[in-house]
Amino acid sequence: MLEPEQLDRLLQEIGGHLVYANLYFQGEPYLHPAMDHLVALCKQHGIYTSTSTNAHFLRPERAEAIVASGLDRLIISIDGMTQETYSSYRVGGRLDKVLEGTQNILDARRQSKGKKTPHIVWQFLVVGPNEHEVPEIRKMAQASGVDELVIKTAQLDDPHDTHPLLTKDPKLRRYDRQSSGIWKLRNALDDECWRMWQGCVMTWDGKVVPCCFDKDAEHAMGQIGKQSFQDIWFSEGYQAFRQQIFTDRSTIEMCRNCTEGTAVYA
Numbered sequence: 001m002l003e004p005e006q007l008d009r010l011l012q013e014i015g016g017h018l019v020y021a022n023l024y025f026q027g028e029p030y031l032h033p034a035m036d037h038l039v040a041l042c043k044q045h046g047i048y049t050s051t052s053t054n055a056h057f058l059r060p061e062r063a064e065a066i067v068a069s070g071l072d073r074l075i076i077s078i079d080g081m082t083q084e085t086y087s088s089y090r091v092g093g094r095l096d097k098v099l100e101g102t103q104n105i106l107d108a109r110r111q112s113k114g115k116k117t118p119h120i121v122w123q124f125l126v127v128g129p130n131e132h133e134v135p136e137i138r139k140m141a142q143a144s145g146v147d148e149l150v151i152k153t154a155q156l157d158d159p160h161d162t163h164p165l166l167t168k169d170p171k172l173r174r175y176d177r178q179s180s181g182i183w184k185l186r187n188a189l190d191d192e193c194w195r196m197w198q199g200c201v202m203t204w205d206g207k208v209v210p211c212c213f214d215k216d217a218e219h220a221m222g223q224i225g226k227q228s229f230q231d232i233w234f235s236e237g238y239q240a241f242r243q244q245i246f247t248d249r250s251t252i253e254m255c256r257n258c259t260e261g262t263a264v265y266a
Contacts, residue, residue, distance in 0.1 A: 001204050004037045006225060010202075014229050015045035023051045025201055026215055030057040036069035043070040052077065052123070054093060055101030063101070063108035067115055074118040076102055079125045081133040081140065088129040089154075089165065106145050121148045126172045126266060127165040134172070134266075151266040155257060159183035172266050174259065187261035191249045195260070196242045200233075208232050210241060213254040 011018075021042045029035050029051045042049045050073035058066070066074065078098050080086025086095040102120070109115060122144070124130075124137050134151060141149035151172075159166055159175045160183055167173045175183045195211045202208055206224035207217045219241060222232030232238065249255045 001032050002038065002202070002206075004034050004041060006206060007038055007041050010224055010229060011041060011045050011047075015042075015047065018042075018045065018047050020048045020050070020199075023049060024053075025203065025212060027204075028054055028057070030062065030066075036065050036071075039066075039069040039071045048072050050075065053101075054090065054098065055105075056093065056097040058101030058104045060104050060108065063104040064112075066105060066118065067108045067112045071118040073121065074105060075121045075123050076105075076146070077125065078102075078122045078137070079127070080130045081136050085130040085133060089125060089127050102144065102146065119148065120146045121150060122146045123150050123152055125152050125154050126167060127154050128167050129164070131167045131169055131172050153262075153264055153266055155259070157257070174262050174264070185257060185259075185262065187259070189250050189256065189258075190261065191246050193245050193249065193255075193258075193260050196245055210238075211254075211258075213258050215254075218254070219252075 023029055023035070023038055023042070030053050032038070035051075039049050039051075049071050051071065052075035055076045055078075076098065077090070078086075078095075079089045080095060083095050086098075087093060102122070105118070105120060109118070109120070122137070122141050124134070126134060137151075138149060153172060153174045154165055156163060156165060156175065161177070161181070166175070166183075170176065174186055176186050177183050200208055200210060200221075201212050201214065202224060203217050206226075207220040208222050208224065208229070209217050209219055210221065221235060221238045221241070224232075244252060245255070
């Protein structure tokens with residue numbers, strides 16, 4: 001996992017250039033015992049911090065520590081209104097823990113001395129089994145006390161007619177069925193991507209990858225600790241990857257299911 005010392009060294013190099021840090025990628029951040037320390041390090045450099053959680057570990061004492069850390073934005077995944085619909089996507093998860101964790105963080109923020117953060121967001125990933133619950137989650141969010149609700153469409157690796165997570169409502173999905181019967185991502189795959197200059201992702205072991213769609217770090221551009229971030233960012237390999245985006249983005253597998261240009265939120 002990302003160690004505070006590693007993040008501190010990175011921020012000493014590039015902290016003055018950063019405005020926003022998402023402290024999560026392919027895992028549950030609050031399994032990290034030093035997560036609050038990571039947030040605090042970013043705040044020392046004036047960086048806006050955000051993370052996303054399944055809320056299963058937001059016990060009262062942890063919720064108090066999160067508020068005290070200065071975290072700016074906390075996204076809580078709540079992907080169903082019943083245990084059955086929730087677990088259809090969050091396999092092994094418990095909806096009651098999500099609701100309990102939400103209440104704990106709301107209570108901790110309210111009981112803190114003048115703190116108004118984190119901004120608490122419920123994120124509802126809409127899929128086939130829960131799409132009928134969208135009106136209900138809107139009502140429940142208003143009553144819960146969270147600051148914001150977002151309805152997010154789901155990324156599917158292999159959308160097809162009988163895919164269990166594909167929604168019936170076209171407004172609640174990213175894919176359309178072609179006349180050939182093949183389901184394709186709705187947006188055009190243009191040879192452009194602002195993310196290549198806006199930021200990047202660092203994995204737990206320091207690998208720098210172009211974006212969050214590189215879930216298995218197949219396009220690692222370098223590794224923090226072995227190279228400076230500046231050397232990685234301006235490397236020939238990174239420049240060549242950006243050029244490939246400009247010339248033939250469709251040849252990059254992760255880009256073919258990318259949401260760039262797609263309405264991700266319903």
